[in-house]
Amino acid sequence: MKAPLLAAILALLAPAPAFAAALEGEAQRQPINWVAIAMFTAFVGLTLWITKMAAARTRTASDFYTAGGGITGFQNGLAMAGDYMSAASFLGISAQIFTDGYDGLIYSTGFLVGWPILLFLMAERLRNLGRFTFADIASYRFAQPPVRSFAAVSTLLVVSFYLIAQMVGAGQLIKLLFGLPYAVAVLIVGGLMMLYVLFGGMRATTWVQIVKAVLLLGGASFMALMVLAQTGFSLETLFACAVEVKTQAALADGATAAQAAERGRSIMAPGNFIKDPVSAISFGLALMLGTAGLPHILMRFFTVPDAREARKSVLWATGWIGYFYVLTFIIGFGAIVLVGTQGSYLDGQGALRGGGNMAAIHLAHAIGGNAFLGFISAVAFATILAVVAGLTLSAASAVSHDLYATVFRQGRATSADELRVSRLTTLALGALAVLLGLVFEKQNVAFMVSLAFALAASGNFPVLILSLLWSGCTTRGAAWGGTIGLLTAFVLTLLSPAVWTTTFGLGVAPFPYSSAAIFSVPAGFIAIWLISRLDRSSRAAVDKAGYAAQRVRAETGIGAYAASDH
Amino acid sequence: MSRKEQEALAAAVSADPRYVALVARRARLGWTLSAIIFAAFVGYLLLIAFNRAWLATPIGTGVMSLGIPIGLGLILLAILLTGIYVAQANRHYDAQMAAILKDHGPGDAGA
Numbered sequence: 001m002k003a004p005l006l007a008a009i010l011a012l013l014a015p016a017p018a019f020a021a022a023l024e025g026e027a028q029r030q031p032i033n034w035v036a037i038a039m040f041t042a043f044v045g046l047t048l049w050i051t052k053m054a055a056a057r058t059r060t061a062s063d064f065y066t067a068g069g070g071i072t073g074f075q076n077g078l079a080m081a082g083d084y085m086s087a088a089s090f091l092g093i094s095a096q097i098f099t100d101g102y103d104g105l106i107y108s109t110g111f112l113v114g115w116p117i118l119l120f121l122m123a124e125r126l127r128n129l130g131r132f133t134f135a136d137i138a139s140y141r142f143a144q145p146p147v148r149s150f151a152a153v154s155t156l157l158v159v160s161f162y163l164i165a166q167m168v169g170a171g172q173l174i175k176l177l178f179g180l181p182y183a184v185a186v187l188i189v190g191g192l193m194m195l196y197v198l199f200g201g202m203r204a205t206t207w208v209q210i211v212k213a214v215l216l217l218g219g220a221s222f223m224a225l226m227v228l229a230q231t232g233f234s235l236e237t238l239f240a241c242a243v244e245v246k247t248q249a250a251l252a253d254g255a256t257a258a259q260a261a262e263r264g265r266s267i268m269a270p271g272n273f274i275k276d277p278v279s280a281i282s283f284g285l286a287l288m289l290g291t292a293g294l295p296h297i298l299m300r301f302f303t304v305p306d307a308r309e310a311r312k313s314v315l316w317a318t319g320w321i322g323y324f325y326v327l328t329f330i331i332g333f334g335a336i337v338l339v340g341t342q343g344s345y346l347d348g349q350g351a352l353r354g355g356g357n358m359a360a361i362h363l364a365h366a367i368g369g370n371a372f373l374g375f376i377s378a379v380a381f382a383t384i385l386a387v388v389a390g391l392t393l394s395a396a397s398a399v400s401h402d403l404y405a406t407v408f409r410q411g412r413a414t415s416a417d418e419l420r421v422s423r424l425t426t427l428a429l430g431a432l433a434v435l436l437g438l439v440f441e442k443q444n445v446a447f448m449v450s451l452a453f454a455l456a457a458s459g460n461f462p463v464l465i466l467s468l469l470w471s472g473c474t475t476r477g478a479a480w481g482g483t484i485g486l487l488t489a490f491v492l493t494l495l496s497p498a499v500w501t502t503t504f505g506l507g508v509a510p511f512p513y514s515s516a517a518i519f520s521v522p523a524g525f526i527a528i529w530l531i532s533r534l535d536r537s538s539r540a541a542v543d544k545a546g547y548a549a550q551r552v553r554a555e556t557g558i559g560a561y562a563a564s565d566h
Numbered sequence: 567m568s569r570k571e572q573e574a575l576a577a578a579v580s581a582d583p584r585y586v587a588l589v590a591r592r593a594r595l596g597w598t599l600s601a602i603i604f605a606a607f608v609g610y611l612l613l614i615a616f617n618r619a620w621l622a623t624p625i626g627t628g629v630m631s632l633g634i635p636i637g638l639g640l641i642l643l644a645i646l647l648t649g650i651y652v653a654q655a656n657r658h659y660d661a662q663m664a665a666i667l668k669d670h671g672p673g674d675a676g677a
Binding site: 102105106108109110112113115116117119120121124235236239240243265268269270276277280281284288307308311312314315318319322325326329548549551552553555556557558559 | 575599614638644645651663666
């Protein structure tokens with residue numbers, strides 16, 4: 001099996017540069033892909049039908065925010081996986097493996113290890129204390145306005161950066177895959193997302209996530225299966241072929257035999273991903289702890305009936321996401337072997353046609369022709385749509401439930417008022433997302449997802465952990481300490497190389513590491529601890545006295561909000 | 567259950583030594599598993615930062631490096647630990663908690 005495949009690869013390698021040069025085109029925009037558009041239209045039709053069904057059952061604020069709390073653990077697990085498996089991780093990680101090999105796996109593990117932590121320390125307590133947003137838990141025993149305001153601002157920041165990255169990614173991807181202009185692509189994503197959230201609320205958003213997760217997992221499974229079929233279901237053969245391809249490519253570049261062999265081998269081990277140990281640990285911390293502070297993920301805990309189902313959701317989510325990352329790993333190496341050797345997928349310089357993120361897309365074509373290419377393109381588009389819908393819903397909830405109903409109306413807003421404000425906010429956010437998508441078109445937004453994770457890890461995570469587990473935490477500590485954590489993460493990220501040097505071109509960055517988390521997470525924890533300890537206000541006494549009652553409710557589920565009756 | 571009944575139940579339950587022991591057991595499991603996954607991941611990052619060459623060592627005479635089963639193993643470990651916690655909590659702790667709540671309260675505990 002191995003020898004003939006290698007021979008075939010070598011045969012393909014030789015004429016590749018000349019062939020590619022003939023096909024080389026300047027235009028990044030692809031010809032209009034009708035199969036992809038047809039598949040995508042089918043997806044949109046299905047999701048709009050789901051939205052229509054969900055809209056009929058979305059009458060109260062509880063329906064809108066949490067689908068009435070009637071989602072099962074299995075469904076919620078799939079929806080969480082759908083929220084988390086973005087097009088960026090599918091296309092980005094497989095592309096990174098295509099280029100550097102092993103390094104993509106480091107990302108994958110970092111994105112996954114936050115889930116167990118979220119389960120072990122928070123899941124059941126979140127479900128037992130919360131109702132609509134994570135601020136319900138963060139502010140449970142505290143004065144409402146300061147802590148709610150912190151949580152809402154933090155949610156809006158995290159969601160905005162995540163959203164910009166998704167919108168810009170969507171525009172570029174769709175331009176590439178479907179041949180539509182960037183602005184049209186951004187408008188379609190913004191418009192559809194608004195429809196889902198506006199009319200279907202959490203129920204429609206959940207089912208869109210589930211449909212998307214099933215499509216993405218199905219498509220990726222098929223790709224990985226086809227790759228493995230080519231190598232006799234042996235990972236060893238797959239890796240051997242990939243190393244051979246990289247070695248031959250280095251030889252063709254004019255490297256000596258020894259250099260080429262070394263470059264080929266390099267894809268089997270960590271490479272340039274990690275420049276220094278501090279950045280490595282810091283980046284890992286941001287991914288791990290940030291996952292446990294993402295508002296749109298935390299919000300999903302309130303869609304299930306009880307703590308038991310909340311735990312099950314995390315198990316399913318972890319399982320599906322872990323499986324997905326294993327698939328991505330196989331797909332990335334498959335792309336090295338099947339795409340990296342085909343001149344028709346490469347430009348004159350041996351880079352991927354259409355840009356670095358196209359590895360998985362080209363692989364889909366290599367495996368299943370135009371029809372499967374269309375399917376995977378449509379899935380990638382659907383993926384973005386589902387993620388932005390989840391993000392928008394969580395931001396709308398922060399505005400309507402935390403800021404409007406609790407801070408502004410001090411708990412006197414009716415469910416109908418709250419629902420109206422959420423819908424208005426959704427409209428505003430949809431328009432804002434489209435606008436930001438257009439404004440940031442030409443910017444490098446790669447840092448925004450890691451910024452979102454760093455903010456969540458440094459603000460939300462410490463506030464949640466200390467308010468849940470430390471009796472000494474006070475209102476001032478949570479609100480101001482959390483803000484200090486957020487600000488530290490934000491400022492250090494602005495001063496880091498990815499923003500200071502790469503995005504703004506201001507020269508050598510004052511903060512030398514690629515991630516702020518190693519400083520900003522402890523900053524958040526220490527600030528909350530210190531401010532709480534120094535807090536001698538009368539409110540602080542109330543906060544501390546409230547811990548015992550909060551704890552027993554968090555541990556037992558006494559008084560937890562149950563699913564509404566329909 | 568009214569707010570008052572909830573408060574009475576919460577007070578009774580929190581004074582029950584079985585509740586204290588159960589919560590301590592559950593917390594111990596949660597922190598132990600958190601420590602394992604945290605240590606495994608940070609250890610992995612430290613290996614990447616300080617001993618890349620070891621991760622690059624081929625297994626036997628093959629091409630696959632040690633880093634690959636270690637990285638994929640970390641993914642499996644995350645799923646496995648999650649499974650252990652959910653199995654333990656959903657099969658045992660929930661039932662024990664429900665029994666304690668039932669002993670102290672008239673009504674249904676979760677609602």
